[in-house]
Amino acid sequence: MDVIADPLSLLRLRTSEKWRTFGEDVLPLFVAEMDFPLAEPIKRALHEAIDRNDSGYVAEQNGFADAFAGFALGRWNWQVDPAHVTTTTDVSVAIVETLRQVIVPGDAVVINPPIYPPFFDLVPEAGGEVHEVPLVRSDTGWSLDLDGLEQAFADGARAYLLCNPHNPLGHPHSIEDLTAVALLAAQYDVTVISDEVHAPLTHTDGTFTPFLSVSPEAAEYGICVTAASKAWNLAGLKCAAIVTSSARMRAALDGLPEEVLWRTSILGLIAGTAAFTEGEPWLDGAISAIQSNRVLLADLLDAQLPGVGYDQPRASYLAWLDFRQLGWGEDPSVMALEQSKVALNPGPTFGAEGSGFVRLNFACSPEVLSEAISRLAAVM
Incomplete structure (x- = not known):
């Protein structure tokens, strides 16, 4: 079955941390929460x-x-x-x-x-x-x-x-x-x-x-x-x-x-x-949407932020992005939020090995993901 992310207008009605931490000018791609609707059996x-x-x-x-x-x-x-x-x-x-x-x-x-x-x-x-x-x-x-x-x-x-x-x-x-x-x-x-x-x-x-x-x-x-x-x-x-x-x-x-x-x-x-x-039919549909976004993210980075390192994951919906070549500092999420209005997880919170990295949640619509990368690329 197809699983499609809720529109931003509906997502911004949610009261979870993902949608209440920042203002409506920010795209939240940080906390591990998907933008998909709940499975009907649930x-x-x-x-x-x-x-x-x-x-x-x-x-x-x-x-x-x-x-x-x-x-x-x-x-x-x-x-x-x-x-x-x-x-x-x-x-x-x-x-x-x-x-x-x-x-x-x-x-x-x-x-x-x-x-x-x-x-x-x-x-x-x-x-x-x-x-x-x-x-x-x-x-x-x-x-x-x-x-x-x-x-x-x-x-x-x-x-x-x-x-x-x-x-x-x-x-x-x-x-x-x-x-x-x-x-x-x-x-x-x-x-x-x-x-x-x-x-x-x-x-x-x-x-x-x-x-x-x-x-x-x-x-x-x-x-x-x-x-x-x-x-x-x-x-x-x-x-x-x-x-x-x-x-x-x-x-x-x-x-x-x-x-x-x-x-x-x-x-x-x-x-x-x-x-x-x-819930397996819904789960399989969600994985299909996630895999599609996984590839889309690779294409967007290649086209707009070629200096960012990204190994496509084989599970879940989290991308570990290496910004070290771009010179965005030890914690690139700071510039991402301040300059691009995109909220990402700070790499250094994952340990010293995360310096220069961010974690991005791509369990969202292709449109939101595309907009997020366009905003990040605009800083360059």
Whole structure:
């Protein structure tokens, strides 16, 4: 099915951060929220919940786990035991609460910059200390620094916060890298928490592999945190999943406070269940629109901003743009906002490796994307 972005006139009626942070003269291409309308099955499920006044606390038996397990099996051939699925508020809360179960205060937790900026804050919130092992880039693309990871694990890191597909690069990690990570985790007794919230948005020319599925070692030492929030634009409804694939990891989560489950929004759970059971046709249409914009962005940059570096992502709708050749400074988003009235994410917030970069959200209409690049090019 075709999925078409809402017009600006309708988008500016939204009350979310994306549409309330800046004035109407600014094109907001920063926060990870799509401009597409909600999928009809999700809208229907939410309307039905309101019609029956269903706004209480979530029940422990609720259908969400079965819905996610069915989606994971059909989409990725990953067999998930619904008994190993726990819900909570969102992926960030899932990360913090999970880390608290597998580390003690002061333990090192590895992350891979350039990385989703909250990772730098979630680790200390859980009591850990951030240990950076940046991604490496070669002529064949991005990959994990396996030697760097092994050194960090050998030096005493107790957990590894993996992002797969990687934000902001839109890079699904290879099965070879993930298998190697699992072996290292087993060798050094490190828990791998894999944030896979962008996984349903993997493009048709990309391959996503759930970390827990790659090997017995991954199942034994891995925990997945995910949600329907990014793929179906449900971030504000607040429902995420914590998934395990072994008795060992399930036991590690036995200490989770009961409130972790109760913080789940019943409307978020209803929406997520509808997404995983009935939302694939809409999702495929959204991915088609995103891929079209991915190519359009490359063409626009080649024609109007040829000095900007851009590797087309293979998942999600975020572009990691290298402005260093243009001389826009350490944080090009400042000039983009002040001179072009285009709001982008500042590269330096993704780590030191982000100096001279910005992140651009292209889950919008082709017209908005074209206008944004024209505004940026006008500065030159």
